Amino acid sequence: MQLKSGLIALACMSFPTTLLAQDASNKHWQHSIELYGLLLNISGDTQVGAASLEVDVDPDFILDHLEMTAMLRLEGIYRNQWGYYIDYSFMKLGGDKTSVTDANLGLLYADVDIRQGVLEAKGFKRYSYDFGKIDYMFGIRWWDNDIDLELKGQGGNINLSPSIKEDWVDYVVGVRWITDLTDDWVYHLSGDVGLGKDTRFTSSIQTGFRYRFNDWADVNLAYKSTWVDYDNESNFAYDTASYGLLIGLGLYF
Template identity: 25%
Template structure:
């Protein structure tokens, strides 16, 4: 699938979701779409085919080798219940030299989080936001699953090979949001997962400052903050050796949320 067709399909899906949600607005449904950019670095340890290495990739180097990135979140809510999907697709490539021969290395990393949350606490803060909603302080426990896929492609001396690993882990967490003024908002989220089931552990935390406004006549919010994702996973690989991924991904985040 080409980048153009992927973008067209994504745009069509967004328009379809928006139309469906608008038609159901009287029933209390809401849809929020949030594309974002995560300027993340990687730090930790990895092992494949018995070879262990330390990973230390600052964002400046990751950006230099970036081919394609798509990151975003979709949230659907009705009443106090809500469902969300957060997806990240990052593809990088680079050329290295091995024994005086050129080696091409491509890495694709996919993360997808799906969760259900419940608004257990909702406290009015007085007055309305600039988009017409009451100012609130809310707390929402959540539960869900996180799926990760890693794929590496190597080409050297006319030969190529591709190896991959993927795993899924449950998580529990909580998120909250506070309207400071009619425009400014403060939000945060944290969760832990894996629980050492089959050597899987993870932790995710993020905090944002948001600015409410109208965009294309729709309620919207610009957000800026910081996110940290730690993952640890270990299993046997295709050589009978140990595959290990024990890495922290972190960095600033800038995004836009629109309500439909």
């Protein structure tokens, strides 16, 4: 009788542990959210209506004129095989009126407001090898640009106020390599290429290191660059490279 009671008590004690182990094994999804900042540079040229402009934006200019920004990445993977990747960066710059002297046109006054949003949404299939994990990615990159330009010349010889609101979708395919360097350090390298209806070419690359604090948090130190050559052959063209150093905080759940 004492032996039977002991077995019942042992079974009752082991039941919660077994149930927790089953719950842990049934957690097939792993998700993460990353908040990040980017020391962004934008260089290239753009056409807004009849005005053609050279784009040369550096981090100092952005910090001086930044009105609003948001940068966020969401990612999830199911059974370490199929996953999704969503990245959104948004920036709004408000320009101050500046004066420029041109030899032919005289004194010019310019005021530029820029809003740029870029959304990347991708699915991927993961394969594991001896040298790390490879994610084969496919998806879209959505660009959303608003540019307001005011250009006036001394004596009224120039008075241009073009404004454009243009958004488009590019279709991209890419690959990402992830490998553990140590128990705490992870190296990652990703790139993609794509095309769109009015996009001649688009591409992006990101490479860097992640440092794990624990099982649920890490920091991302990376370099990111995105190129696009877009022309709607009407009133807007955008041929630029956006690049810079990235630092982010990732949380896993």
